[in-house]
Amino acid sequence: MSFTPAKWPRKLRSQEWYGGNSRDTIYHRGWLKNQGYPHDLFDGRPIIGILNTWSDLTPCNGHLRELAEKVKAGVWEAGGFPVEVPVFSASENTFRPSAMMFRNLAALAIEETIRGQPMDGAVLLVGCDKTTPSLMMAAASTDIPSIVVTGGPMLNGWFRGERVGSGTHLWKFSEAVKAGDMTQDEFLEAEASMSRSSGTCNTMGTASTMASMAEALGMALSGNAAIPAVDSRRRVMAQLSGRRIVQMVKDDLKPSDILTKQAFENAIRTNGAIGGSTNAVVHLLALAGRVGVDVTLDDWDRCGRDVKTIVNLMPSGKYLMEEFFYAGGLPVVLRRLGEAGQLHRDALTVSGGPIWDEVKDVTNWNEDVILPADRPLTDQGGIAVLRGNLAPNGAVLKPSAASPHLLTHRGRAVVFEDIDDYKARIIDDDLDIDETCVMVLKNCGPRGYPGMAEVGNMGLPPKVLKKGITDMVRISDARMSGTAYGTVVLHTSPEAAAGGPLAVVRDGDMIELDVPNRRLHVEISDQEMAARLAKWQPQPGLPESGYAWLHQQHVMGADTGADMDFLRGCRGNPVGKDSH
Incomplete structure (x- = not known):
């Protein structure tokens, strides 16, 4: 796809850094050219920040550098200029005293990374559970066009013929050792089966829940949430998202256009239908506070009370994320909610269209994984x-x-x-x-x-x-x-x-x-x-x-999302003054 600057609808934010021939522009542009970029890349095409939470100490996100290359390919194909930016990565399984303590720090740091640098749009490359809300909070605070790409869950774990859910079986086996039903040596043997591929937890834990929340909110392309990390279709999703963000910049499709009260109500009901994590409560409340939408605990109870849990996944049910993907993933759940009158069908997504258009024709390929409405896992599945x-x-x-x-x-x-x-x-x-x-x-x-x-x-x-x-x-x-x-x-x-x-x-x-x-x-x-x-x-x-x-x-x-008081509300993305 060729890029024609004359067809771009408005002056881009990045042109404040790179457009024209002033001393300051040449200063910014000249330094970036030391990476070997041709002059015509600075002709007004959108600069897309790929905000990458890869880290060796965030094992759930250990494969995101490879995924970033597919995002870049999509951005190039659509006529954009991709720049990969490493950002603060709070890993649940390494950070002390708690990764949650650093969610707000990550959101603050990434907000200023976006605001202070020449980005016209952002791809939020996330995985481990705090990275997803922290990057969405930062995007909401700056309100530049943004799209979520998650790293995907691990493959199923197996131990002695039994499915092993990461996290879920850690608690189960630990209790079994204390009860005398499992030896310490058996526990150590089981450890090797818990995390056997790249990706996040393979249960409906917080990482998979927040990936589902991003999709239900409309901040990710349809189908993004459940694709396993090592499945080739995960890389396809990354490339398609890279293409899509360029068009979102052209259309000026921002988080504030997508993250409406209807979108949050869709996500709350989705959380009930999937048996999602209680952590989604604090993360969505915090996100709503950043974008300025009035969402409270009462909304969680009102919207979720009559939602049936239909996803038969650990820790509530039997299966794991791999089976959820093969059954059709989150689009099937959203279709079920829409058919039950529990989905705002016209809520806008990053696709540029309503959420119902994305899911109305999908098929459930396994009704033991995504259960029919007449035999749900729980009649009242909401928080x-x-x-x-x-x-x-x-x-x-x-x-x-x-x-x-x-x-x-x-x-x-x-x-x-x-x-x-x-x-x-x-x-x-x-x-x-x-x-x-x-x-x-x-x-x-x-x-x-x-x-x-x-x-x-x-x-x-x-x-x-x-x-x-x-x-x-x-x-x-x-x-x-x-x-x-x-x-x-x-x-x-x-x-x-x-x-x-x-x-x-x-x-x-x-x-x-x-x-x-x-x-x-x-x-x-x-x-x-x-x-x-x-x-x-x-x-x-x-x-x-x-x-x-x-x-x-x-x-x-x-009860309000455990954000910091001075970070609530959208502060926008003013360019500010050039100091050079």
Whole structure:
């Protein structure tokens, strides 16, 4: 495809750097020419930033340099000028104290990378779960034409004839070792089967959930979410996305045109249908805050309550992402939602057309993987938003991953003041706990951990596991991995470290969980609650400098997405003054 500058509809942003013959323009253009670019590449064609989250320490994204080459090929074919830009990459499996602590830092750094450099459009090359929201948040804050390309999930794991889901079986096997049902040597043997190809988690964990959210929001081409990382069609998707971003720049199709309230409602319902991760709640709330769309926890409950979970994938179901792709992937789910009247069919996507046009004719090739509506995995698959005197601002629970008999439960609280307290006491056979109790973990929220780590799915006490018990009610202000399962109440807000009611729960308090009625209540009087809160003191030892200090000072609650207060809202992409 040839490029004709005269047909371009307007002056591009990158021309402020490279257009004309002034001293400043020659300064910018001349330096870039040291890479061997011909002069006519600077004739007004769009410069596309390929924002690459590849890193050797982000193993889920370890193959993205190869994928970037396919994106480049697509950009060249469409008449654009691709430039690959390495950006901050927060890996869930390496970053301490928590990758979530650095989602906002990544979004801030990438926002300024976009704003401060000559990009007319951006390809968001992502994979491991925090990279997807952080890059979408940055794109929303700058509002230049942007398209998401995910790296794709790993192939199925297998161990002794059993499907092994990355993450999901880590928790399962770990509990089996503690229960005495699996040896440590067998656990080590199983390790080799958990991650046998490039890509993200092969379960419907947070990475696959966020890839699905990007597609449901309209920020990725149809079919992007489920293609395995090593499938040749993943590279085709990357090349097609490279072509598409050039046309998006020509059409000035921006995130603010796509990320509407309708788009977010589509994504929320999709999350329920796929049995998606609870982490999608904080990420979509944060993204909505960046683009300026009013999305709240109430929208999550309203939109998701009547959505059936129809994707039979771990951790809620049986299969893995590889089978989901072969069955037809997310387009089949979106078609089902559209047929049920649960999809805004006219929501715009990066394709330039409505989402319904992309999915209305797709076929489900395996009704045991993507279930028919009359035999769903769960009748109410959306995220349940709970409120009560223990969570005035809300808490969340994933019904499709919970035990039905525990969705209505009353039990005695066994309280852990922080994660170190939990680790020190949970293995003690003298701990006064049984399967009827409610495990409560404090000080693991956005401020408390810091960074809201994935520790909410606390492992059960060994003495309970040895009785054959596999689930208990657990409550915290933390997150849990999207690969995890159980009757786990998360994101309790306000968090304990901010003086929320969770901070003053005591051993022996009776706690009522009533998911059908969306209630989370500790059985003490209002007067007793007020008296306890009046005596509460924050934990000592908060950071005094550096990013950790900035994070602690400005991070908001989980109920609004745990973004930093000064980053909400779209700040645009002004060119600014040239200093040369």
